[in-house]
Amino acid sequence: MSQIRPLFKREFLGYFRSPVAYVFLVSFLVISVSLAFSRYGNFFKNGTASLESYFIFFPWLFMFIVPAVGMRLWSEEKRAGTIELLFTLPITTLEAVLGKFLAGWAFLTLATLLSFPMALTVGFLGQPDWGVMAATYLGAILMAGAYLGICALTSALTKNQVISFVLSLAACAVFVFLGLSSFTTTLESILPVSVADMVSNFSFVTHFEAFTKGIIDPKDVIFFLSLMGFTLFLNVVALER
Amino acid sequence: MIEVTGLVKTYGTKRAVDDISFKVNRGEILGFLGPNGAGKSTTMKMLTGFIRPDAGTATIGGIDVTVDPVAVKRQLGYLPESAPxxxxxxxxxxxxxxxxxxxxxxxxxxxxxxxxxxxxxxxxxxxxxxxxxxxxxxxxxxxxxxxxxxxPPALILDEPTDGLDPNQKNEVRTLIKNMAAEKAVILSTHILEEVDAICTRVIIIARGRVVADETPAALRARQPGARLDEIFRTLTA
Incomplete structure (x- = not known):
């Protein structure tokens, strides 16, 4: 497992060796902040000292933005042929998968944490509940990991980055839409309520919402962690096949 | 150092590598020759543990690639084709x-x-x-x-001189020669002069099978007076 460190380092710094990191971080912050200030977010109009109107868009934003980070993880290695180099180094597939995933996750965590001026603004203007805010950040980071797990997996399936992006987007969208009320009502009309309930339980939106209210429910934490574990397991299987 | 027995790899219905066996000792430089698509790269990829053989075994330093791939990779230096x-x-x-x-x-x-x-x-x-x-x-x-x-004690080089100018080719060959004394080296090539220049042994494969495994001198002796590429053509035709 000590082999994870150099792989992590290479992958994480790799984002900054090309313009990818800067383009990504800037557009992520611009989009997320402008959504919060937009008439859909009502950051000021709400008159509450919280970041709820900032984080409310995160499940949607991540749906587009995490595939952009995840699509290159394996597709790029396959296209450039460096995968042959990587897998003839003395590492196991699991170490490679974890090294890459953790690097991508750390990058997304960095992107999320770079919104700290928003938190400072709220702190300057009022008395926010810092506990709720910390829980929200935790939730966002966990959710980012779950999205990334899916994207890493789809990226391992193809050497074409466009296909990888579209597949990731589609897969992530499923996990977002499962939680929409209009979708669940349709589902309930076809399936028994208990089954529909179970399906909508897989939605990122519902699991993330609890965090934004300051509730760290072990159920939600375990949901995101187990989804990561499962997708990473499939990732190893997909690469070893 | 490197030992290969009965290696087989099939892609779909095409048998890329068909029952290949050979041995390379320390101090040897094995030239791996064959027309394009003969199975050179596939054999090398199986040796390095990058792809799994359908049958047969490859051991490096006594360790089976399919049993402990990480230990094998530690002992191996590998230059993949086109050096990614x-x-x-x-x-x-x-x-x-x-x-x-x-x-x-x-x-x-x-x-x-x-x-x-x-x-x-x-x-x-x-x-x-x-x-x-x-x-x-x-x-x-x-x-x-x-x-x-x-x-590494074992070195596998897939077309190491591909794309180099004559001076660079010469340089790389000298480099390989100089360190070959304590290593087992396999290099694939389709440049026949390379065989004469550095290899101590030659294996020619065609359609996934070994058609010749001998010293460069023995290869020449097959058709006295003929050029190497003529011998190559007869063997692989």
Missing amino acids: AYPEMTVEEFLCFIAEVRGFRTAAAKRERVEHVLGLTHLNSVRSQTIETLSKGYKQRVGFAQALIHN
């Missing part, structure tokens, strides 16, 4: 990364290894250039440097 490397990294960053994965963790040990291979492959002048800006010859040398960084 991370294009956005500089030569130095890339070699440092490889050194680190190869187990040189302290800054001093890493530095020592990287400096050593940079000197060996004459890469000092481009060390802080990103790999994507390098010419084919330099890229090939980066791939070569990467394979040598941990001074």
Whole structure:
């Protein structure tokens, strides 16, 4: 497992060796902040000292933005042929998968944490509940990991980055839409309520919402962690096949 | 050092490698020859543990590739065909990364290894250039440097002189020759002069099968007076 460190380092710094990191971080912050200030977010109009109107868009934003980070993880290695180099180094597939995933996750965590001026603004203007805010950040980071797990997996399936992006987007969208009320009502009309309930339980939106209210429910934490574990397991299987 | 028995690999209905067996000892440089698509690269990929053979075994230093691939990879230096490397990294960053994965963790040990291979492959002048800006010859040398960084007892080189100019070719050959004394080396090529220049033994494969396994002199003796490429053509036709 000590082999994870150099792989992590290479992958994480790799984002900054090309313009990818800067383009990504800037557009992520611009989009997320402008959504919060937009008439859909009502950051000021709400008159509450919280970041709820900032984080409310995160499940949607991540749906587009995490595939952009995840699509290159394996597709790029396959296209450039460096995968042959990587897998003839003395590492196991699991170490490679974890090294890459953790690097991508750390990058997304960095992107999320770079919104700290928003938190400072709220702190300057009022008395926010810092506990709720910390829980929200935790939730966002966990959710980012779950999205990334899916994207890493789809990226391992193809050497074409466009296909990888579209597949990731589609897969992530499923996990977002499962939680929409209009979708669940349709589902309930076809399936028994208990089954529909179970399906909508897989939605990122519902699991993330609890965090934004300051509730760290072990159920939600375990949901995101187990989804990561499962997708990473499939990732190893997909690469070893 | 390297031992291959009954290796088979099938892609769909095409048998790319069909029951190949051979042995390479320390101090030997084995030239792996054959027309394009004969199964050279596939055999090498199976030896390095990158792809799984359908049947047969390959052992390096007595360790079976399919049983303990990581242990085999530790003893192996491998230059894949067309020398892939991370294009956005500089030569130095890339070699440092490889050194680190190869187990040189302290800054001093890493530095020592990287400096050593940079000197060996004459890469000092481009060390802080990103790999994507390098010419084919330099890229090939980066791939070569990467394979040598941990001074492996077994070296597998897939077309090491491909894309190099005659001077560079000569340089790489000298390099291989100089370190071959304590290593087992396999190199694939379709340049026949290379065989005469450095190889101590030749294996010719055609359609996934070994058609000749002998010294360059014995190969020449098959058709006295004929040129190597004529002998090659008769064997692989």
